[in-house]
Amino acid sequence: MNCRRGSIHVVYLGLPIGGDSTKLTFWKPVVDRIVTRLLSWNHKFLSFGDRLVLLKFVLSSLLVYFLSFFKAPAGIISSIESIFNFFFGVVRIIGK
Numbered sequence: 689m690n691c692r693r694g695s696i697h698v699v700y701l702g703l704p705i706g707g708d709s710t711k712l713t714f715w716k717p718v719v720d721r722i723v724t725r726l727l728s729w730n731h732k733f734l735s736f737g738d739r740l741v742l743l744k745f746v747l748s749s750l751l752v753y754f755l756s757f758f759k760a761p762a763g764i765i766s767s768i769e770s771i772f773n774f775f776f777g778v779v780r781i782i783g784k
Contacts (some may be wrong), residue, residue, distance in 0.1 A: 702753070709758035718754050722747055722768060726775050743772050 698705040707714045725747060734742070751768065754760070 703757055710761060712761065712763065714758075715754075715760060715764045718750065719764070719768060719771070721750060722771060725750075726771070739776055743776060747772065 704714065704717070709715075729742060
């Protein structure tokens with residue numbers, strides 16, 4: 689038939705449809721969204737409890753939504769945890 693095989697990247701309700709969830713590039717939008725949320729919060733004015741609530745409930749809800757549909761590789765989970773720990777640790781050091 690002499691046709692090329694391509695891929696269609698469709699996003700439905702914030703979830704990519706038709707991608708390979710075992711590849712790290714599939715999870716890049718999730719990690720980018722988490723990083724942009726962290727950068728948008730002015731961490732200098734957040735108390736210890738505020739940072740904890742933001743990390744546990746706001747950012748974790750993004751992950752729960754994605755993880756309810758796709759199984760994430762271990763590398764993605766550890767990188768997201770390190771981003772959370774870095775934000776929480778840096779803010780705690782600056783806040784002292």
